Amino acid sequence: MQIFSTFEHSSFLEVSIALIEKEGVKKENIFAIPLDNRVEQRKVFDTMNRSDGTTLIDIGMALATAFAVIGASVGFILAWGPIYWGLIGAFIGFMIGFAIRLFTELVIKKRKRVLKGQHSELILIIECEDSLSSVIEKILWDHFALGVAKIKQENNNV
Structure with a gap:
């Protein structure tokens, strides 16, 4: 079974990896991938295909009236x-x-125009036995994972 989770980079991530290793998962079966965060500036004007939910004409309409x-x-x-x-x-x-x-x-609001909420900074992939999946999932949730997904692998010997 493979378990995918996303984290902010923090000490909780390190603690969860250590606890997962204590449960019997080898280091070779734990894979952490850091994500690149957005570095380009956000656009102020919306296009037809993309909108950030901010309007520039609300005050203008009120003052126009x-x-x-x-x-x-x-x-x-x-x-x-x-x-x-x-x-x-x-x-x-x-x-x-x-x-x-x-x-x-x-x-x-230039400084506030970043993504709101928590940012995923790392993807953690754990390959483990089916019997450990619920324990590992609980460890990830207890250590503030932003999201967790499980994929059961089928053994197809052809």
Whole structure:
């Protein structure tokens, strides 16, 4: 049986490997693979095929509505009238809101734009007997594995 698990690189990983070796699994049957983490910068603008769930127009739409109302109200006493001044106010409000949101995403949240939650840094592959699988799985879960999967191998002698 093969057991796959993912871990953050920590002392819990070392402890779990030591306990698995104490259960009778040889070192040759334990394989640890470090993962390369993302090094490229995350994109601010979404594409049609990829979206990170962050919108840049939410503040812009709210400010566009507010500035359109103010522009239309003031437009009754100005030369171009309420419709033109409402549209001008909406455009100005949208641009101010968009600029605010873009500034917060590019400058303030730049450090926070990494993957949220825990990151898998290592894959641990253990080959063991079927009788040890539940014990090893419990050891992995008790030592904060991020995920565990078991694959039962079939012996096909052809």
